[in-house]
Amino acid sequence: DAGITQSPRHKVTETGTPVTLRCHQTENHRYMYWYRQDPGHGLRLIHYSYGVKDTDKGEVSDGYSVSRSKTEDFLLTLESATSSQTSVYFCAIGGQGSYGYTFGSGTRLTVV
Amino acid sequence: GESVGLHLPTLSVQEGDNSIINCAYSNSASDYFIWYKQESGKGPQFIIDIRSNMDKRQGQRVTVLLNKTVKHLSLQIAATQPGDSAVYFCAETNSNSGYALNFGKGTSLLVTP
Numbered sequence: 001d002a003g004i005t006q007s008p009r010h011k012v013t014e015t016g017t018p019v020t021l022r023c024h025q026t027e028n029h030r031y032m033y034w035y036r037q038d039p040g041h042g043l044r045l046i047h048y049s050y051g052v053k054d055t056d057k058g059e060v061s062d063g064y065s066v067s068r069s070k071t072e073d074f075l076l077t078l079e080s081a082t083s084s085q086t087s088v089y090f091c092a093i094g095g096q097g098s099y100g101y102t103f104g105s106g107t108r109l110t111v112v
Numbered sequence: 113g114e115s116v117g118l119h120l121p122t123l124s125v126q127e128g129d130n131s132i133i134n135c136a137y138s139n140s141a142s143d144y145f146i147w148y149k150q151e152s153g154k155g156p157q158f159i160i161d162i163r164s165n166m167d168k169r170q171g172q173r174v175t176v177l178l179n180k181t182v183k184h185l186s187l188q189i190a191a192t193q194p195g196d197s198a199v200y201f202c203a204e205t206n207s208n209s210g211y212a213l214n215f216g217k218g219t220s221l222l223v224t225p
Binding site: 033106 | 155210217
């Protein structure tokens with residue numbers, strides 16, 4: 001989707017294991033975002049980044065950490081996965097006056 | 113906290129009819145609004161946007177109306193087609209929130225032949 005890719009697309013992991021999801025962009029956007037999508041909740045912001053090594057928490061940040069060591073990559077880490085983190089995770093780029101935001105295709109994560 | 117909500121969770125329309133999807137928001141600082149379409153198994157797809165200094169914007173078969181007085185946003189789809197069947201989300205943002213989008217819960221649009 002317009003220069004944004006997420007990996008992996010699907011993952012099944014066990015409770016208590018660490019998991020890292022990757023978002024890669026080729027649009028050189030300063031702002032990147034991680035959302036989770038659950039039935040009945042729409043998309044909720046987990047963390048966002050406004051530049052390399054600059055990140056901030058969103059609405060549902062507990063249990064998640066992020067890192068942005070270079071402009072093109074934004075990593076989301078579940079330090080110790082729980083069943084409540086079973087969800088579809090979307091990465092997005094945009095903001096700061098740019099029109100529209102572009103979303104990746106999502107990562108479906110299942111924690112068993 | 114501030115919320116963005118939708119009046120109807122589902123909407124069923126006949127092919128060729130016009131569709132109207134409504135959205136209410138509560139954050140007075142919201143200055144940019146976007147409508148997204150999401151098909152099953154895919155990420156949200158940008159449809160149309162509007163800034164707070166406007167009250168109407170038109171695209172191809174779609175129109176967004178913004179009423180800041182009552183904090184209401186609507187998406188109108190003309191001559192709805194089966195390919196328009198999807199979940200539609202409104203979202204708002206402002207510079208105070210790191211430009212992060214705040215989404216409503218979504219309306220499912222079903223277009224019947």
